[in-house]
Amino acid sequence: MDPAFLQLAYISRATEPFEEDELFQLIDHSQKSNKARGLSGMLVYNSGYFLQLLEGPAPTVEALMEKIGRDPRHVEIKRVFEKRGAQPIFGSWYMAYKNLSTFKPALRQRVEALIVQLAGKPKVESPEEFMKVLQMMRQEF
Numbered sequence: 001m002d003p004a005f006l007q008l009a010y011i012s013r014a015t016e017p018f019e020e021d022e023l024f025q026l027i028d029h030s031q032k033s034n035k036a037r038g039l040s041g042m043l044v045y046n047s048g049y050f051l052q053l054l055e056g057p058a059p060t061v062e063a064l065m066e067k068i069g070r071d072p073r074h075v076e077i078k079r080v081f082e083k084r085g086a087q088p089i090f091g092s093w094y095m096a097y098k099n100l101s102t103f104k105p106a107l108r109q110r111v112e113a114l115i116v117q118l119a120g121k122p123k124v125e126s127p128e129e130f131m132k133v134l135q136m137m138r139q140e141f
């Protein structure tokens, strides 16, 4: 176990609805800069909300999180999940992104429901369940 390895997920609300090309620009930038930083992760955007997972050395994740937290493109940034010492789920993805509409319907509904739930809660209810959903999402890429 590497205690310096951190998985951090947050949910936030887009200040303005994101158009597809803005999203692609954001993903493109994130993939390049996360590669340079040695980070991996995943981003989902649905109905004005972001759900992002960042994985990597804790100081690097925290430094990026601080930058992301100052980004005016979103507000109400709330950390909902943190785990140390696990294995990366999205290790081969600097920032995996896929439109939710292309997920298997059952998983799409589950992720949509999760985002709605998290918007009204301080943390994920069950970290184990959350990890399971992340693993299932990983299968979609």
Ligand SMILES: Cc1cc2nc3c(=O)[nH]c(=O)nc-3n(C[C@H](O)[C@H](O)[C@H](O)COP(=O)(O)O)c2cc1C
Pocket (backbone or CB within 6 Å): 026, 029, 030, 031, 033, 034, 041, 043, 050, 052, 064, 067, 068, 069, 071, 073, 074, 095
């Ligand atoms: C929802 C959201 C997710 C983001 N994710 C990342 C990310 O994974 N990696 C990253 O470098 N920037 C990400 N950003 C952009 C940062 O907030 C910031 O604009 C960027 O890191 C500035 O990059 P620079 O200092 O390299 O110019 C994200 C922004 C938003 C709004």
